[in-house]
Amino acid sequence: MTTEVDADQGSRDHGGAKDVRRLDRVIIRFAGDSGDGMQLTGDRFTSETASLGNDLSTLPNFPAEIRAPAGTLPGVSSFQLHFADHDILTPGDAPNVLVAMNPAALKANLPDLPRGAELIVNTDEFGSRALAKVGYESNPLEDGSLEGYALHKVPLTTLTVEALKGFDLTRKDAGRSKNMFALGLLSWMYHRPTEGTEAFLRSKFAKRPEIAEANITAFRAGWNFGETTEEFAVSYEVAPAASAFPAGTYRNISGNLALAYGLIAAAQRADLPLFLGSYPITPASDILHELSRHKNFGVRTFQAEDEIAGIGAALGAAFGGALGGTTTSGPGVALKSETIGLAVSLELPLLIVDIQRGGPSTGLPTKTEQADLLQAMYGRNGEAPVPIIAPATPGDCFAAAVDAARIALTYRTPVFLLSDGYLANGSEPWRVPEADLLPDLRVRFATGPNHTLADGTEVFWPYKRDETTLARPWAVPGTPGLEHRIGGIEKQDGTGNISYDPANHELMVRTRQAKTDGIEVPDVVVDDPEGRARVLVLGWGSTFGPITAAVRRIRRAGGHIAQTHLRHLNPFPANLGEVLRSYDRVVLPEMNLGQLATLLRARYLVDVRSFTQVNGMPFKAEQLETAFKEAVDDVH
Amino acid sequence: MSTDTPVPPRPALPLVPTADTRQSAKDFKSDQEVRWCPGCGDYAVLAAVQGFLPELGLARENIVFISGIGCSSRFPYYMNTYGMHSIHGRAPAIATGLAAARRDLSVWVVTGDGDALSIGGNHLIHALRRNVNLKILLFNNRIYGLTKGQYSPTSEPGKITKSTPMGSLDTPFNPVSLALGAEASFVARTIDSDRKHLTGVLRAAAEHHGSALVEIYQNCNIFNDGAFESLKDKEQALEAVIRLEHGAPIRFGAPAADGLGGKGVVRDPATGELRVIEVATEGTDGILVHDAHADSPVTAFALSRLADPHTLHRTPVGVLRSVQRPVYEDLMADQVERAVEQHGKGDLAALLAGNDTWTVKG
Numbered sequence: 001m002t003t004e005v006d007a008d009q010g011s012r013d014h015g016g017a018k019d020v021r022r023l024d025r026v027i028i029r030f031a032g033d034s035g036d037g038m039q040l041t042g043d044r045f046t047s048e049t050a051s052l053g054n055d056l057s058t059l060p061n062f063p064a065e066i067r068a069p070a071g072t073l074p075g076v077s078s079f080q081l082h083f084a085d086h087d088i089l090t091p092g093d094a095p096n097v098l099v100a101m102n103p104a105a106l107k108a109n110l111p112d113l114p115r116g117a118e119l120i121v122n123t124d125e126f127g128s129r130a131l132a133k134v135g136y137e138s139n140p141l142e143d144g145s146l147e148g149y150a151l152h153k154v155p156l157t158t159l160t161v162e163a164l165k166g167f168d169l170t171r172k173d174a175g176r177s178k179n180m181f182a183l184g185l186l187s188w189m190y191h192r193p194t195e196g197t198e199a200f201l202r203s204k205f206a207k208r209p210e211i212a213e214a215n216i217t218a219f220r221a222g223w224n225f226g227e228t229t230e231e232f233a234v235s236y237e238v239a240p241a242a243s244a245f246p247a248g249t250y251r252n253i254s255g256n257l258a259l260a261y262g263l264i265a266a267a268q269r270a271d272l273p274l275f276l277g278s279y280p281i282t283p284a285s286d287i288l289h290e291l292s293r294h295k296n297f298g299v300r301t302f303q304a305e306d307e308i309a310g311i312g313a314a315l316g317a318a319f320g321g322a323l324g325g326t327t328t329s330g331p332g333v334a335l336k337s338e339t340i341g342l343a344v345s346l347e348l349p350l351l352i353v354d355i356q357r358g359g360p361s362t363g364l365p366t367k368t369e370q371a372d373l374l375q376a377m378y379g380r381n382g383e384a385p386v387p388i389i390a391p392a393t394p395g396d397c398f399a400a401a402v403d404a405a406r407i408a409l410t411y412r413t414p415v416f417l418l419s420d421g422y423l424a425n426g427s428e429p430w431r432v433p434e435a436d437l438l439p440d441l442r443v444r445f446a447t448g449p450n451h452t453l454a455d456g457t458e459v460f461w462p463y464k465r466d467e468t469t470l471a472r473p474w475a476v477p478g479t480p481g482l483e484h485r486i487g488g489i490e491k492q493d494g495t496g497n498i499s500y501d502p503a504n505h506e507l508m509v510r511t512r513q514a515k516t517d518g519i520e521v522p523d524v525v526v527d528d529p530e531g532r533a534r535v536l537v538l539g540w541g542s543t544f545g546p547i548t549a550a551v552r553r554i555r556r557a558g559g560h561i562a563q564t565h566l567r568h569l570n571p572f573p574a575n576l577g578e579v580l581r582s583y584d585r586v587v588l589p590e591m592n593l594g595q596l597a598t599l600l601r602a603r604y605l606v607d608v609r610s611f612t613q614v615n616g617m618p619f620k621a622e623q624l625e626t627a628f629k630e631a632v633d634d635v636h
Numbered sequence: 637m638s639t640d641t642p643v644p645p646r647p648a649l650p651l652v653p654t655a656d657t658r659q660s661a662k663d664f665k666s667d668q669e670v671r672w673c674p675g676c677g678d679y680a681v682l683a684a685v686q687g688f689l690p691e692l693g694l695a696r697e698n699i700v701f702i703s704g705i706g707c708s709s710r711f712p713y714y715m716n717t718y719g720m721h722s723i724h725g726r727a728p729a730i731a732t733g734l735a736a737a738r739r740d741l742s743v744w745v746v747t748g749d750g751d752a753l754s755i756g757g758n759h760l761i762h763a764l765r766r767n768v769n770l771k772i773l774l775f776n777n778r779i780y781g782l783t784k785g786q787y788s789p790t791s792e793p794g795k796i797t798k799s800t801p802m803g804s805l806d807t808p809f810n811p812v813s814l815a816l817g818a819e820a821s822f823v824a825r826t827i828d829s830d831r832k833h834l835t836g837v838l839r840a841a842a843e844h845h846g847s848a849l850v851e852i853y854q855n856c857n858i859f860n861d862g863a864f865e866s867l868k869d870k871e872q873a874l875e876a877v878i879r880l881e882h883g884a885p886i887r888f889g890a891p892a893a894d895g896l897g898g899k900g901v902v903r904d905p906a907t908g909e910l911r912v913i914e915v916a917t918e919g920t921d922g923i924l925v926h927d928a929h930a931d932s933p934v935t936a937f938a939l940s941r942l943a944d945p946h947t948l949h950r951t952p953v954g955v956l957r958s959v960q961r962p963v964y965e966d967l968m969a970d971q972v973e974r975a976v977e978q979h980g981k982g983d984l985a986a987l988l989a990g991n992d993t994w995t996v997k998g
Contacts, residue, residue, distance in 0.1 A: 141928075251992055265988070273737065294975075295971055296981060300736060309758070312729030312730045317733040318734075320733075323736070341723075435985040481697070483696060483697055483717055487712070
C-alpha cells in the first residue's frame with residue numbers, strides 16, 4: 001500500500017449529523033458466496049483497522065472449492081474480525097454484526113449470531129429461487145423470524161449498480177463491486193480510515209484504471225449511503241488500543257506472512273542463502289508464494305514435482321551449505337517422512353514447516369486442526385527424533401521460524417515448525433522487530449581436519465561431534481581435504497563409514513536421541529498472578545488466544561487458574577514435569593483427540609485432562625471458560 | 637606432480653574450479669573396500685569413472701556423487717569426492733537442490749533401473765525436463781539385485797523371477813525413449829564391458845552443459861547373468877549393436893563391400909518410421925547420417941525404438957541426442973541476479989516493516 005495520498009482522496013469525514021457511540025470492541029463477520037469477494041473485503045477492513053491502531057484478530061473461513069456452487073450452503077465464505085481498544089486474543093466467539101450477502105450466508109451464519117446483533121442483508125439476493133436453494137420456505141426478511149436482531153435490509157447490488165451507472169459496465173459486472181459498497185458502509189459505521197483501501201484498489205487494478213475507479217466509486221457510495229440514509233442512525237468509534245501495546249512500530253501480519261519473513265530473517269542472520277523446496281498445498285502455499293517474491297534476498301524457491309522432491313531438493317541444498325526448508329501440510333509431511341528420516345541420519349540442518357489442517361487424508365484442506373503432532377513426533381521408521389516448535393499467534397510465527405532455524409543450524413538437525421490453518425490465515429498487529437537485534441545465527445563450516453589418528457595423521461571425521469551440542473561438523477562440498485560420504489545406512493561413530501556393528505548402532509541411536517534431548521529450550525513460565533491456583537491450563541500452538549481469553553474471564557470472575565503455553569514440544573522444557581506435578585489438576589485443550597496429553601501422560605505420569613475439539617474451527621473462549629470453570633470448581 | 641599445469645575448465649562447468657595438480661585414477665579412489673559381488677559389472681563402471689575423471693581436471697572437492705538405493709547406489713562410497721548415498725529413487729531430487737544451490741559443483745547421480753525408473757521415475761523425468769546440470773548414470777541390469785532378484789521396469793516381458801514365477805506381465809520401459817520423451821537435452825547409451833565406448837560416452841556427458849542421461853547396460857552376474865550377452869558376444873554384436881556416431885551414416889552388421897556395416901537405417905518415406913535395409917540389396921542411398929544435435933528428438937526417438945525388447949537386437953549405443961538449451965540453475969541464478977538489479981539487495985528492516993505501519997509511543 002502506498003502512503004502518499006492526494007488531498008481529495010484522504011480519509012472521509014463523518015458529517016456529524018448522526019449519533020456517534022464509543023465501543024470498546026466489535027466483532028464483525030462478512031459472509032457471502034465464495035465468489036463474492038468476502039476474503040478481500042475482510043482483508044481490507046482489517047488493514048483499515050490495523051492502521052487505526054486497534055488491536056485485532058481475524059478468522060477467515062472458506063470452502064476448499066475455488067468456486068463452490070453459487071448460492072449454496074457449502075459455498076459460503078466468511079471473514080470474521082474482532083477489533084478493540086484494548087488487547088484481545090481471539091477473533092471473537094459471536095459476531096456483533098453480520099453482513100450476509102445472500103440467503104445461504106444468512107442461513108449458515110445466523111446460528112452464531114446472538115440476539116440483538118446487527119444484521120445487514122443484501123435484499124437483492126433474496127429472490128424465491130435463492131431462498132428455496134437453501135431450504136427457506138418463506139423469506140426470513142419478511143416472516144418475522146429475524147425480529148430478535150437489528151435487521152438492516154439494504155439492496156446492496158441495486159445500490160452498487162446505480163452508483164456505477166456512469167461506467168461502461170454491464171449490470172452483472174457493476175454488481176461485482178457490491179462487496180466494496182458493503183465495505184464502504186461498514187467503514188462508515190466504524191469510522192475506519194479509507195485512504196488505504198482506495199490506494200489499494202488503485203494499485204491492485206493499476207492496469208485497469210476504470211475497474212479501480214468503479215470499485216472506489218462503489219466503496220465511496222457505500223460510505224455515503226451510511227452517512228445519509230436514515231436506515232443507519234448510529235455510527236461507532238473504537239479508539240486505538242494504544243495502552244495495550246508496548247511502544248514500537250506495528251503492522252498487521254498473517255501467520256504465513258510472518259513465517260515467510262521469519263525464514264528470510266533467519267537466513268539473513270545466518271548469512272546463508274535460503275533454499276525453499278515445496279509443492280503447492282493448502283494452507284501452506286502462501287509461504288512459497290511470498291518467498292518467491294524475495295529473490296533479491298538470495299532466496300531460491302523451487303516448486304518441485306511432488307512433496308518428496310520438495311524436501312529432497314531442500315536437503316540437497318542443505319548439504320551444499322544453504323538454509324534449506326520445505327513448507328507443506330499434513331498429507332505432505334506423510335510423503336516427506338522417509339526424507340526426514342534421512343535428514344535425521346545425515347544430521348544436516350533442515351526446516352520442515354507443517355501448516356496443519358483437518359485430517360486424515362485430504363480431510364479439511366481449508367480448516368484448522370492440531371492433529372499432526374504425533375506425526376511430527378513419531379511419524380518415521382526407526383528411532384528418528386526431530387525437534388518440534390509451535391508458534392502461538394500469527395505474529396509469533398516469525399519468532400518461531402527464527403528459533404527453528406537456530407536449533408536446526410546449531411544442532412545440525414531437521415526441525416518441525418507446526419503452525420496451522422488458523423494461524424496461517426489469521427492476522428494480528430505485530431511489533432516489527434529490529435532486524436539488527438535478531439539472534440546471530442552465523443555458523444562455522446568445517447575447514448580442516450578435526451581428528452588425529454594413532455599414527456599422527458590428521459584426518460577429517462564427518463561424525464565427530466561437538467562435545468556440548470553433540471552436533472557433527474558441517475563440511476560443505478568445495479572444501480578441499482574434507483571430501484567425505486554420508487548416507488542413510490548406519491554410520492560408524494566418528495568416521496561416518498558404513499557400519500553394521502550392533503554396538504555402534506546402539507551408540508548412534510542413543511546419541512541422536514541424546515542430541516535432541518539436549519537441545520537448549522527455555523523453561524516454561526507459569527502465569528499465576530496470585531499464586532493461589534490449583535488448576536493449571538496448558539496449551540500449545542494456536543490455542544493460545546482462546547485459552548488466554550478464557551483464563552482472563554475466569555480470573556475476572558474471581559477464579560484462580562494458572563496458565564502456561566508450550567512452544568517447544570520436542571524436547572520439552574526441563575521444568576515442565578515439575579510444573580505439571582505442582583498442580584492438582586492440569587487441563588489441556590487441543591484441536592485433536594488429545595495428542596499432547598498422550599505424550600505428557602507417558603512422559604511425566606501426570607493425569608492430564610484433555611479438552612478436545614476437531615470441528616475444523618478454533619476454540620471459542622466461552623466454551624473453554626466453561627471447561628476451565630468446571631475444573632476449578634471440581635478441585636475446590 | 638605439482639609442477640604440471642592445470643587443465644583448462646570445461647564449458648559444461650564454467651563455475652567449477654580446476655585442480656591445481658594433475659590427477660590420477662588413484663586420487664578418486666576412497667579408502668573403503670568395494671563390496672559388490674565378484675564379477676559385477678559395477679566394477680567396470682567404477683574403474684571407468686575413476687579413470688576418466690582426471691581428464692576433466694576439476695577440483696576433486698567440487699565433485700559430488702549422489703545416489704539412491706540399490707547395488708549401484710553404493711558407488712559414492714568408493715569415490716574420494718563428496719558424496720551422498722540417499723534414499724530409494726530420490727537422488728535426482730536431492731541433486732537438483734544441490735546443483736541449484738551450488739553452481740560451482742560438478743554433480744553426478746548414480747542410479748539403477750529400479751531406483752530411477754520405478755520408485756524414482758517422477759524425479760528422473762522432472763530433472764531431465766528442467767535440464768538441471770546433472771550427469772545421471774543409470775546402471776541398467778534389468779533386474780532387482782539388492783532385493784535378490786525380482787523383475788525390474790526394464791526386464792523383458794514374461795520374465796520369470798522370484799516375484800513372477802509365471803512370468804512378468806509388464807511392458808518394460810526403454811530408458812532412452814523415456815528420457816527423450818522427458819525432453820532430455822543429452823541422452824546416451826553404453827555398455828559396462830566396453831571400456832573405450834563407456835569412457836567416450838562419459839566424456840561427452842561431462843562436456844554437456846545440462847542434464848545428461850547415460851544408460852549403462854550392466855551385467856548382474858548373480859540374478860540376471862548374460863542379460864546383454866547378445867551385445868557383448870563379438871559375433872552377435874555385429875547384428876545387435878548399432879553404434880551411433882554424430883555425422884556418420886548409421887550402419888551395422890557384418891561388413892559390406894565398402895568395409896562399413898552391411899545393414900543401414902533408412903527412413904520409410906511412406907510412414908516416416910525407421911527401418912533396417914541390407915546394403916547389398918538396397919545400396920547406401922538414403923541411409924541416415926546420425927545427427928545428435930538435431931533440434932527435434934523425433935529421429936533419436938525412432939532410433940531408440942529399433943531395439944527388440946526381448947533380444948535387444950538392433951540396440952543403438954552412443955550419444956543419441958545432445959542439444960543445448962537453458963539450464964535450470966542458470967535461469968534460477970539469473971532471476972536472483974535480476975531481482976537484485978531491479979529491487980536492490982534485500983533490506984531486512986525494510987521488508988519487516990512493510991509499507992503500512994503505525995507507531996505506539998511508550
